[in-house]
Amino acid sequence: MNIRSKTGGRQKGTPNKCTNEIRERISEIVNDELSQLKSELQKLDAKDRIETLIKLMPYIVPKLKEITTDSTINIETEVKERPRIVFTERENGIEKPLYGEDF
Secondary structure, eight states, X not given: OOOOOOOSSOOTTOOOHHHHHHHHHHHHHXXXXXXXXXXXXXXXXXXXXXXXXXXXXXXXXXXXXXXOOOOOOOOOOOOOSOOOOEEEEEETXXXXXXXXXXX
């Protein structure tokens, strides 16, 4: 198969005139509609207004991505001294302290 070099047409990086014109026209239409959006939303009943706002939100508020990590934490502790556990015992309505070694 013969591969020929490019001899005509748009140069690389040259913007497409048609695409720019279409973008400008769409931008004008959207800007005109946005000026009327608030009054049009107020005409809708509550359910439809909320549904419309939910559909518009992704264009205004960015969606947050979930962040997950795969990490493990190894915790090693050394017990140097046996902990003293304090309990209380009621004897004739008076609390009496009992310590772990008293059992």
